[in-house]
Amino acid sequence: METLQRLYLSLLLILFLVSCETKKEKIEKAANFGFSFYQGKPEHMNAFAYALELDSTNAEYWRELSVTYLKRGIPHIWKKYIDKAVALNPEVWQGYRGYNYLWFYRDYRKAIEDFDAVNALTPNFTDAPQGHSVDYWKGIAYLGLKEYNNAIQSFDKYIAEETENFGVDLIEVTTYLYKGIVYYELQDFDKAIENFNLLLQYSYNTYGDGKYYLALIYKQQGKLKEAKQLANDALKDYKDGYVNQRPYVESMRELYLEDYEQLINQLNNSTLQERRSSNN
Incomplete structure (x- = not known):
C-alpha cells in the first residue's frame, strides 16, 4: 500500500509539471510540492531535483536537496549540494553548513571556520544559524575539541551579548x-x-x-x-x-x-x- 501511495504521488507530481505552465510556475509548483513532504522523503528529493533542473541558481533549493540526502544518511552527496547553496548565498547558508558540520559530521574545525566566515560577512550583527548565535555553536565545537579556554570565551561572549540584547532569561x-x-x-x-x-x-x-x-x-x-x-x-x-x-x-x-x-x-x-x- 505504501509503495502504491508513493507511485500515486509521483504520478501526481508528473501531471502537475507537464501541464502548459510557464517555467516560473513549474518551478514554484515543484518547490511547493517538495515543501509539503518531510525532508528525506523521495517526493521531497525528486521535487527539488526537478526544480533545480529548471533553475540551478536557487540557493534555497540546493539546500533543500542537500538536507534530504543528509537525513537519508548519504552525507557525501549532502556536501556537494550544500556547497552549491553556500556558493550562491553564503550569508544565508554558510552558517547552516557549519551547523551541519558540527552535529552531523562532528568536524568541529570546519564548523568553526564556517561560523567565523559567515559572521565576517555580516559585521554589524552576530549571525545566528538555526536560531542560535555562532558564539554559542562555537562554544560547543570547542568543547568537542577539548579546547576549554576557547569554549569558555565563546560561551561568555554569547551570554554577554544575549543578556545585553534580550535579557538573561532568553539565554539558551x-x-x-x-x-x-x-x-x-x-x-x-x-x-x-x-x-x-x-x-x-x-x-x-x-x-x-x-x-x-x-x-x-x-x-x-x-x-x-x-x-x-x-x-x-x-x-x-x-x-x-x-x-x-x-x-x-x-x-x-x-x-x-x-x-x-x-x-x-x-x-x-x-x-x-x-x-x-x-x-x-
Whole structure:
C-alpha cells in the first residue's frame, strides 16, 4: 500500500509539471510540492531535483536537496549540494553548513571556520544559524575539541551579548550545561557547580544532566547523601524527558539510562561501604 501511495504521488507530481505552465510556475509548483513532504522523503528529493533542473541558481533549493540526502544518511552527496547553496548565498547558508558540520559530521574545525566566515560577512550583527548565535555553536565545537579556554570565551561572549540584547532569561539553558561540563572536565568544581545550578535555576529544577554532574561532583567530595538524592532526581528527569538530546544525532556529551543507573549503583555501594566502616 505504501509503495502504491508513493507511485500515486509521483504520478501526481508528473501531471502537475507537464501541464502548459510557464517555467516560473513549474518551478514554484515543484518547490511547493517538495515543501509539503518531510525532508528525506523521495517526493521531497525528486521535487527539488526537478526544480533545480529548471533553475540551478536557487540557493534555497540546493539546500533543500542537500538536507534530504543528509537525513537519508548519504552525507557525501549532502556536501556537494550544500556547497552549491553556500556558493550562491553564503550569508544565508554558510552558517547552516557549519551547523551541519558540527552535529552531523562532528568536524568541529570546519564548523568553526564556517561560523567565523559567515559572521565576517555580516559585521554589524552576530549571525545566528538555526536560531542560535555562532558564539554559542562555537562554544560547543570547542568543547568537542577539548579546547576549554576557547569554549569558555565563546560561551561568555554569547551570554554577554544575549543578556545585553534580550535579557538573561532568553539565554539558551544548555549554555550553562556545556559551560559546566567544561569546568567539570577542567576539575574546577566550584565554577562547574555554579553553572549547573544556573542550568537548574533556568530550567525550573528539571534537567537530568545538570543533576547528574552535580551528583558526580558531590560523590567526589564525599557528600554521598546529597549525591544520592541528586542522582535519583536526575534519573526521574531523564525518564520524564528533561535531558540534553537532539533529533537525528547524538548531542554533545549526551547521557543515557545506563549512565544514571551506574552512578546510582556506585553511590549505593559507597553508602553501604560507609555504613560497614562506621559499624566496625
